[in-house]
Amino acid sequence: MHRSAPRLSRVLACAAVPVMLVAAGCSSGSDSSTDKGSSPDKAASSAGASAAPSSAAPTKKAVEPAKFAKLPDVCKAVSSKTVEELVPKAKSKKGTAAASSDLNNRGGCAWNGLEDKGTKGSNYRWLDVSLYRYESDATLGSGQERAAGNYTKELAKAQKAEGAKDAKTSEASGVGEKAETVTYKLRKTDEDFQYASVVARTGNVVALVTYNGAGYAGSKTPSDKWIVDGALKAAKEAVAAVEAANK
Structure with a gap:
């Protein structure tokens, strides 16, 4: 019962962070910061890399060339x-x-x-x-x-x-x-x-x-x-x- 208070605090803290970080930094079963698996820094880097394509500026659509290049006299x-x-x-x-x-x-x-x-x-x-x-x-x-x-x-x-x-x-x-x-x-x-x-x-x-x-x-x-x-x-x-x- 004495160990449950820190563990409960950790669970509540994990509930407040984004889902992608929960999976990496809030592993269930261990209170140790040396748990195996992806670290929070690596997870954040991975999340940023995966979000990069969506933040790229959209490519402008090419404008149709003008049909006639000049006027007659x-x-x-x-x-x-x-x-x-x-x-x-x-x-x-x-x-x-x-x-x-x-x-x-x-x-x-x-x-x-x-x-x-x-x-x-x-x-x-x-x-x-x-x-x-x-x-x-x-x-x-x-x-x-x-x-x-x-x-x-x-x-x-x-x-x-x-x-x-x-x-x-x-x-x-x-x-x-x-x-x-x-x-x-x-x-x-x-x-x-x-x-x-x-x-x-x-x-x-x-x-x-x-x-x-x-x-x-x-x-x-x-x-x-x-x-x-x-x-x-x-x-x-x-x-x-x-x-x-x-x-």
Whole structure:
């Protein structure tokens, strides 16, 4: 009975330590610190070694490479034949390039002109093409994912054009991996303009094409269909130019 008190204290002390240490340092049957088997120090070392793999930092998942490495010359992304068809009497058939500090990632070009038809009035046309390329980034995502996000933003902008009336959005087939067309009417310079904006994505590139027109001095405003067809034609050529530039 006299020896049971120290033994009971030892049992209670062992109950308070982690299970992995109990098995090594609190052997049953002997009060001696010279018991055979693993010592507490060795057990702790073993426990630390076994826990090491779980504490290692997780390996980062590789980001998918960007599909396209460069953009074409945007002013050459639409054929001269198409420009002549959509913008008769363009001020510059070669187009006016948009200012850009990084042509490999963003560029634009615009054409506009007024076709004088004498007593039948005049037809004004304006075509604008913009291309945006997104590189893959470990923190921001793949180029394709980033382009998809900015596709949504560009579409929202087109849908909320200031002063737009009768705005409609519809899917466009045959233009990249995904495309939508936004059409609307806009009153300016005392004339009714018909607009069509095509937002398209191919790989890690977003293409934005806007085409509009109006009639002056008795000439009629171009039809919705004419403007949409023209915008889609230019958009298809711009997307094809991106793919051709990366072959």
